[in-house]
Amino acid sequence: MKTWSIYCLFLITFICVSCSNESIDNYASTEVSLEIPKLFSDNIIAPVIPAGNTQTMEGIILGKKLFFDPILSGNNTQACADCHAPQNAFTDTSRFSDGIDGSLSIRNSMPLFNLAWNYDEKFFWDGKSFNLEHQAFLPVTDPKEMKNTWANVEQQLQQHNEYPELFERAFGTTSIDSTLVTKAIAQFERTLISANSKFDKFLLGEIELTPEEQNGFDVFMDEARGDCFHCHGSDKNPLWTDNDFHNNGLDETFADLGLGAITGDPADNGKFRSPSLRNLAFTAPYMHDGRFATIDDVINHYSEGLKNSTTIDPLMKKIDQGGVNLSDEDKADLKAFLLSLSDFEFVNDPNFTNN
Amino acid sequence: MKKLLLLCLILILIPSCESDADDNAPIQTNVTLNFGHTWDDIPVTNADFNTIKFTNDNGDELSIERLRYLISKVTFTTSNNEVLNIPGYQLVDVTNNENLTFTTATRIPNGTYKNVAFTFGFNNEDNYTPNGYADLNSANFFVPAMLGGGYHYMQFDGKFINSSSIEQGFNYHAIRAVDNPGDSPTFPKDTFFEVNLGTVSISNNSIINVEMNIAEWFKTPNRWDLNELNQMLMPNSAAQIKMFENGQNVFSLKSVE
Numbered sequence: 001m002k003t004w005s006i007y008c009l010f011l012i013t014f015i016c017v018s019c020s021n022e023s024i025d026n027y028a029s030t031e032v033s034l035e036i037p038k039l040f041s042d043n044i045i046a047p048v049i050p051a052g053n054t055q056t057m058e059g060i061i062l063g064k065k066l067f068f069d070p071i072l073s074g075n076n077t078q079a080c081a082d083c084h085a086p087q088n089a090f091t092d093t094s095r096f097s098d099g100i101d102g103s104l105s106i107r108n109s110m111p112l113f114n115l116a117w118n119y120d121e122k123f124f125w126d127g128k129s130f131n132l133e134h135q136a137f138l139p140v141t142d143p144k145e146m147k148n149t150w151a152n153v154e155q156q157l158q159q160h161n162e163y164p165e166l167f168e169r170a171f172g173t174t175s176i177d178s179t180l181v182t183k184a185i186a187q188f189e190r191t192l193i194s195a196n197s198k199f200d201k202f203l204l205g206e207i208e209l210t211p212e213e214q215n216g217f218d219v220f221m222d223e224a225r226g227d228c229f230h231c232h233g234s235d236k237n238p239l240w241t242d243n244d245f246h247n248n249g250l251d252e253t254f255a256d257l258g259l260g261a262i263t264g265d266p267a268d269n270g271k272f273r274s275p276s277l278r279n280l281a282f283t284a285p286y287m288h289d290g291r292f293a294t295i296d297d298v299i300n301h302y303s304e305g306l307k308n309s310t311t312i313d314p315l316m317k318k319i320d321q322g323g324v325n326l327s328d329e330d331k332a333d334l335k336a337f338l339l340s341l342s343d344f345e346f347v348n349d350p351n352f353t354n355n
Numbered sequence: 356m357k358k359l360l361l362l363c364l365i366l367i368l369i370p371s372c373e374s375d376a377d378d379n380a381p382i383q384t385n386v387t388l389n390f391g392h393t394w395d396d397i398p399v400t401n402a403d404f405n406t407i408k409f410t411n412d413n414g415d416e417l418s419i420e421r422l423r424y425l426i427s428k429v430t431f432t433t434s435n436n437e438v439l440n441i442p443g444y445q446l447v448d449v450t451n452n453e454n455l456t457f458t459t460a461t462r463i464p465n466g467t468y469k470n471v472a473f474t475f476g477f478n479n480e481d482n483y484t485p486n487g488y489a490d491l492n493s494a495n496f497f498v499p500a501m502l503g504g505g506y507h508y509m510q511f512d513g514k515f516i517n518s519s520s521i522e523q524g525f526n527y528h529a530i531r532a533v534d535n536p537g538d539s540p541t542f543p544k545d546t547f548f549e550v551n552l553g554t555v556s557i558s559n560n561s562i563i564n565v566e567m568n569i570a571e572w573f574k575t576p577n578r579w580d581l582n583e584l585n586q587m588l589m590p591n592s593a594a595q596i597k598m599f600e601n602g603q604n605v606f607s608l609k610s611v612e
Contacts, residue, residue, distance in 0.1 A: 042486070044493045119493060221499035222536070223528075223589045229499055236487060236497040267405035311405075314420055314512040314524030317586050 027172035029056035034116060037195030039203055039238045047116030047190070053133060053183045055190060058170040063188030065166065066181060068354040071156055073100050073146035080139070080185070083109040086352045089279035089343075090192060095290030103144040106256060108290035110275065111283045113194040113346065118243045125272045125288040126258045127245060132189060136182040150178040157181070194278055194346040195238065202340070203235055209340065216337025219330045226302070226324065226334060230315050231274045240278050240341060245271040246313040249306035249323075250287060258288065260311075270311050281342035295338060299331050383462035387562045388429065388473070390447050390455050391609065392422075395570045401452050407516065411573035415581040417515040417525070419569070422449040424509035424529075425496070427481055428474040428549075431463055431557075439463050444477070446494060456562075467556040471563060475529075475602060476508025476547035482531065502589050503533035503540045508547060511572065515581040525585040527572060529602070532595035543592050546599035552608040564609040571605040572598070 032055050034047055049055060066072065070079045083097040084090040090112035096104040107125050115123075115132055122128075123135040139145040140153060157163045157176045164174040171180050199217075201207045209217070219226040221234060231248075233240040245259045247270040254260075260269035272288040286292040292301065304322035306312075317324050326334065346352075392399040394409050399419070407418045427444035445457040476482070482505035491497065496507050511527040532546045555563060573579035577597040588594040 043489060045489045117493075218501060218537075221501055223499075223502065224587045227587075229497075230495065233495065234497060234499060236492040237495055242495045308522075310522075312524070314514055314526060316524060319523070320521070 027168065029058045029170055029172070031055065032057050032060070034190060035193065037193065037200070037238075039195055039200055040117070043236055043238060044117065045119070048119060048121060049116065049190070050131065050133070053186060055187050056170060058166070059184050059187040060191055062163075062166045062170045063184035063186065064352075066185050067188055071160070072140050072148060072153055072181075074148040074152070075100050078146055080136075081354060083145075084112050086349070086354075087282065087347050089113060089194070089282040089347055090352075091283050093284065095285050097145070099142070099144045100147050103147075105142075105144045107288050108285060111279060112189055113192045113278065114239055114276065115192065116190040117239050120243060122243070122245075122273065126262050127273055128262045132186040133179075133182045136185040136189070137178060140178075153181065154178065192346075192352060194343040196345040197278065197341045197343040199337070199340040200238065200343070203238070210336065212333045212336040213340045214337075215330070216333035216335065216340075219326065219334045220337055224324075225326060225330060227315065227317060228277075228302075231313075232277050239276060241274045241276040243273060245273055246315070247271045247309060247311045248302075249308070249312050249316045249319065250291070250301070252307045252309050254309070256289065267311060270309060271313075277338060278341045279343055279346065280338050282347055295335050296331070299326070299334055303331060381464035381466065382559065384465055384557060384559050384561065385459050385462050386431075386557055387456050387458045387560070388426075389562050389564050390426075390457075390567060391564060392449055392567050392569055395568060399449075399569060401450055404450065407514065407522070409570070411570065411581070412575075412578050413573065413580045415515045415573075415579075417513050417581065419511070419513045420450075421510060421512040422569070423447060423496075424511075424567075425476050425491075425506060426457065426473045426550075427477050428472075429457065429459065430470075430472045431468045431555075432470040432472070434467070434469055436469075444481070444488075446491060446496060463557065465558050467554065469554055471552045471555045471608075472549050473552075474547055474549055475606070476531075477506055478547050479505075479531070479545065482506060482547075498530050498589070501536050501538070501540065503531050503536075503542065505531060511569075515585070517585075518582050523581075523585060525581050526588060527598070528589050529598045530589055530595060532592040532599070533590065534592050536590045544596055544599070546595050548599060548602055550606040552606075555608070555611055557611075562612040564612065566607050566609040567605055568607070569605075572601050575601060575604050577601050 034055060036047065067080045070076045072079065078100045083092050085092055091109045095108060096106065097109045098104050110125060121131045123132065129135040129138060140148050140150060154176050163176060167176050167180060168174045170184060198207065202209050220228040231242050231244070231246055233242065245268065251270065254270040257269045259271040260266060280295055284293060286298050292298045302323050303326040306316055306319045306323045308319045312319065404419050407416050409419070410416050424447050425444060426447060429441040431439040441459045441461060443460050445454055448454050488506070491506050498505050498507055508529040512525065514522045514524050517523040529546065531542060532544050533540045534543055535541050552563070552565065577600055579601070584594050
């Protein structure tokens with residue numbers, strides 16, 4: 001009888017252990033697809049979703065919580081959302097964002113949307129990051145940003161009363177590390193899709209443009225006037241960026257080498273990634289160093305403010321005259337068109353706010 | 356027993372017959388077009404970009420910073436004048452050293468063809484398909500509707516030393532020549548063209564080496580003066596027609612492996 005009891009005890013123990021393992025090995029996160037806007041599916045190739053980080057409901061929920069949680073920063077005061085605020089199309093209003101100890105970064109915070117369509121997966125102004133997960137990895141330890149260590153982040157999350165459970169739901173493990181943290185944040189960031197501007201609705205045949213907006217679009221597409229389309233997309237590429245790197249004539253010499261500091265190639269000095277022209281109404285100031293406070297400043301730069309340098313992009317026109325010298329009317333209309341790319345639904349989407 | 360032997364014999368013979376039929380069929384193969392680039396006799400790769408190191412026929416010193424172009428409608432013409440059309444197109448991207456080879460999606464019979472050809476750019480039908488081309492849109496290779504729509508045939512950007520001894524940009528962008536840019540553009544002349552490589556013998560997985568002599572874009576029959584024609588050439592139909600004319604001598608068959 002005693003032997004029989006021992007066998008039963010072993011059997012029960014074995015079953016319990018098996019059940020416990022099952023809940024981890026066979027966790028059932030819910031795979032979800034990105035909701036691809038019609039204009040995107042009609043015109044451009046599919047977004048980049050890495051094979052090792054499938055989008056799941058649980059991963060996105062976790063990523064959103066992490067994005068808005070100051071627990072990632074060294075003194076628990078700063079979240080990703082502090083420099084990437086929803087109401088600003090996930091950038092901020094400062095020329096240079098300040099870190100947890102007041103240090104200023106050397107670049108303007110980039111807005112975050114439509115990131116899954118950055119086909120070359122080079123992120124930041126200088127392309128130093130090779131995918132979205134890696135992009136999410138860097139600010140945590142940057143001394144001018146969150147100034148933390150990943151060991152500390154992992155320890156804090158591990159000891160948290162909610163996160164281990166959320167990681168188990170998302171990834172099937174309660175063992176938290178930087179890889180899973182950045183995977184979750186990247187999943188959330190890939191859901192930040194902006195495609196509901198006035199101009200999008202015009203392209204879908206839902207509304208009309210004003211004559212000023214229409215002329216502004218013509219300026220944008222006219223090689224002899226704005227010639228913006230070679231770097232900033234069009235009705236055929238509704239990302240409104242080529243996600244490539246250009247020297248757009250800001251300086252004659254470079255205090256910040258941009259892409260050149262990453263590649264080591266002098267031909268890349270002064271080149272920065274083209275930002276999307278969507279949501280300019282919410283993303284001032286502009287350029288990699290936030291030097292332009294208004295859209296008018298930006299238009300004036302391309303019209304008469306270009307500065308020559310060895311690496312200036314050959315697409316820049318009439319540099320000896322400072323630029324293409326747009327008329328006042330064309331400038332005003334170009335601005336009207338650019339503002340029609342503002343997506344108010346995106347910046348007010350409750351799915352993207354901390355609620 | 357005899358019936359069983361007969362059945363065995365039939366089973367042996369049937370596969371043999373099928374095998375004989377296969378043996379008589381011409382061998383089919385994929386063929387690769389490999390695009391190389393020169394400045395006259397000097398090989399050019401993206402490692403040669405971004406430095407003023409070339410001189411065109413007009414004496415303009417220049418650099419190449421960006422070069423990508425479209426080829427489509429590859430055809431193989433047999434001695435019986437049967438034309439084998441190869442589907443697909445390719446955006447040859449010299450800047451990023453990508454897509455320099457185009458392998459036929461369909462296999463073609465081994466043998467000698469009296470001509471192998473491709474189209475530089477898109478013909479008008481392919482240029483205006485209803486849904487366009489998502490990969491070319493994503494690569495920002497489209498042409499604005501007000502400039503005729505469709506797609507670039509080539510984007511060739513660089514800098515030259517102008518008559519004031521200052522580096523200046525040029526954008527040698529080939530598109531369908533267009534007049535009256537705006538809501539109702541008109542087209543004075545088609546500027547895509549067919550490149551005929553001549554007789555080619557194809558065997559298993561042949562590689563056809565095609566060469567673009569970049570210098571020819573500035574040479575014959577129109578000696579190109581970059582001081583006169585450098586930027587904003589897309590709405591300039593006369594410049595587009597000159598590009599078309601010079602393009603006739605740009606491509607050649609270098610070798611077949």
